[in-house]
Amino acid sequence: MKAQSKHKHKRKSAIIFILCVVAIFSLAFIGFKGFKIAGYEFKSFDKVITKGLDLQGGVSVLMEIKDEDVKKEDLEKTRQLLALRVNKLGVSETTVTTEGQKRIRVDIPGAFDSSDIVKNLTKSGKLEFKDSEGSVVLEGKDVSKATAILDNQTNKPVISLELNDDGKGKFAEATGNNIGKKITIFMDEDEISSPVVETKIADGKAIISGSENLKEAQNTASLINSGALPVALESVSVKNVGAQLGAEALPNALKAGAVGIALIFMFMIAYYRVPGLIASIALVAYVTLVLLIFVEVGATLTLPGIAGFLLTIGMAVDANVLIFERTKEELSKGISIKSAIKKGFENAASSIIDSNVTTIIAALVLYFVGTGAVKGFAATLMIGVFVSMFTALVITKKLINLSVEMGFLKNISQFRVKGGSKDA
Structure with missing residues (x-):
C-alpha cells in the first residue's frame, strides 16, 4: 500500500513537471515566433515590444x-x-x-x-479670437475640443471647435455684436483665419478655415487641444x-544575446549536469517573463536596455550557481538529496537577496538621476533583477523538488558530488 502511494506520488510529480516544462517552452515559442489560430494572431515579442530611437531610428x-x-x-x-x-x-x-x-x-x-x-x-499654442477693433473676444481656454475634418461642401480641411459653457456665452455675444464684420483668429500671434460673421452663433460651435492640407489642420487642432505652454x-x-543604424544594431544585439545565452546553457549543463539542465529550463522561463513584462508595462527597448537585460541573465545564473554550490556542500556532509536541496536554497537565499537588493538600489539611483538611455538601462535592470529572484527562488526550486520527487534527480553524482545515491 505504501509502495503504491509512493508510485502515485512519483507519477503526479512527473505529470506536474512535464506540464511545467511544456508550459514554459510553449510560452517561449509563442513569444519568440508568434502564431495564428482561428483568425487571431499572437504577435511575437519583436512586433509588440516598443523599440527606442537607436533600434528603429x-x-x-x-x-x-x-x-x-x-x-x-x-x-x-x-x-x-x-x-x-x-x-x-x-x-x-x-x-x-x-x-x-x-x-x-x-x-x-x-x-x-x-x-x-x-x-x-x-x-506656445496660444489661441485668440479678435474682433474688428482688435479686442480679444475668445481664448484657447474657452475651447473644449478641436477636431480637424474635411468640409462637406468645399471638401477642404477645416478645424471644428466645440466651446465650453463660458466660451458659448462669449462667442454668442461676440458674433451677435459683429454681424457683417470679421472675427480674426490668431495662433501664437499668427493669423490663421479671418471669417466674416453672417449670423449669431449660439450653439457653441465654430469652424476655422485656411489650412492648406489635412495634416496642417491636424497639427493646429493638436496645438489648440494641448493648450498654451506656460513658458x-x-x-x-x-x-x-537613421533607420539603417537600428536595422543593423538590433539583429546584432539579438545574435550576441542568443550566443551568450547558449553558452550559459552549455556551461550550466556541462558543470552541474541534471540541476544545470533544470536551471536552463528556468532561465528560458526567466527570459520569457521579462519580455512579457516589457510588453505589459510598455517599456521602450534600447541598446543600453538590451545590455541591462543580458546583464540580469548573468545575475540569474549567479543565483543558480550559489544555490547549487550550497547544495553540494550539504551533500558532501552525507545528508539526503531532498534535505540538501532544502538547506541549499535556504542558505543561498540571503546571499541572493542581499546582492540583488544592492543592485536594485544602484538601478534606482541611475533611474532617478540619469537621463535618456541611462534610464532605459536602469529600468530593464530593475525588472530583470526582480524576475531573476523569482525564477531562482520559486521556479528553479519547484522544478528541482519535482525532479527529486519523480526520481529524475536521485543520485549525488548528478550534482558532480562523489558518492552513491542518497534517498530522501
Missing part, C-alpha cells in the same frame, strides 16, 4: 526653457503638454522626459522630419537617427 529634440527662474510645476506642466501635443500629432511611442532644471527631451521613434516637429514643439521654449539640440 527617429528624432531626438532637446528643448530648453528661455525663462531664467523656472518653477518645478511649470517644468512638469510643460513636459505633460509637450507629450500631449506630440501624441496628438499622430506620433506614437514617444518619450518626453525632463533633464535638469530647464530642459525637456522629446524622443520620437520612427519620425524623420525634424523641422516640422521642432516647429510644433516650440509654438517659452527653444530647441538646443536636434538629432536624427
Whole structure:
C-alpha cells in the first residue's frame, strides 16, 4: 500500500513537471515566433515590444526653457503638454522626459522630419479670437475640443471647435455684436483665419478655415487641444537617427544575446549536469517573463536596455550557481538529496537577496538621476533583477523538488558530488 502511494506520488510529480516544462517552452515559442489560430494572431515579442530611437531610428529634440527662474510645476506642466501635443500629432511611442532644471527631451521613434516637429514643439499654442477693433473676444481656454475634418461642401480641411459653457456665452455675444464684420483668429500671434460673421452663433460651435492640407489642420487642432505652454521654449539640440543604424544594431544585439545565452546553457549543463539542465529550463522561463513584462508595462527597448537585460541573465545564473554550490556542500556532509536541496536554497537565499537588493538600489539611483538611455538601462535592470529572484527562488526550486520527487534527480553524482545515491 505504501509502495503504491509512493508510485502515485512519483507519477503526479512527473505529470506536474512535464506540464511545467511544456508550459514554459510553449510560452517561449509563442513569444519568440508568434502564431495564428482561428483568425487571431499572437504577435511575437519583436512586433509588440516598443523599440527606442537607436533600434528603429527617429528624432531626438532637446528643448530648453528661455525663462531664467523656472518653477518645478511649470517644468512638469510643460513636459505633460509637450507629450500631449506630440501624441496628438499622430506620433506614437514617444518619450518626453525632463533633464535638469530647464530642459525637456522629446524622443520620437520612427519620425524623420525634424523641422516640422521642432516647429510644433516650440509654438506656445496660444489661441485668440479678435474682433474688428482688435479686442480679444475668445481664448484657447474657452475651447473644449478641436477636431480637424474635411468640409462637406468645399471638401477642404477645416478645424471644428466645440466651446465650453463660458466660451458659448462669449462667442454668442461676440458674433451677435459683429454681424457683417470679421472675427480674426490668431495662433501664437499668427493669423490663421479671418471669417466674416453672417449670423449669431449660439450653439457653441465654430469652424476655422485656411489650412492648406489635412495634416496642417491636424497639427493646429493638436496645438489648440494641448493648450498654451506656460513658458517659452527653444530647441538646443536636434538629432536624427537613421533607420539603417537600428536595422543593423538590433539583429546584432539579438545574435550576441542568443550566443551568450547558449553558452550559459552549455556551461550550466556541462558543470552541474541534471540541476544545470533544470536551471536552463528556468532561465528560458526567466527570459520569457521579462519580455512579457516589457510588453505589459510598455517599456521602450534600447541598446543600453538590451545590455541591462543580458546583464540580469548573468545575475540569474549567479543565483543558480550559489544555490547549487550550497547544495553540494550539504551533500558532501552525507545528508539526503531532498534535505540538501532544502538547506541549499535556504542558505543561498540571503546571499541572493542581499546582492540583488544592492543592485536594485544602484538601478534606482541611475533611474532617478540619469537621463535618456541611462534610464532605459536602469529600468530593464530593475525588472530583470526582480524576475531573476523569482525564477531562482520559486521556479528553479519547484522544478528541482519535482525532479527529486519523480526520481529524475536521485543520485549525488548528478550534482558532480562523489558518492552513491542518497534517498530522501
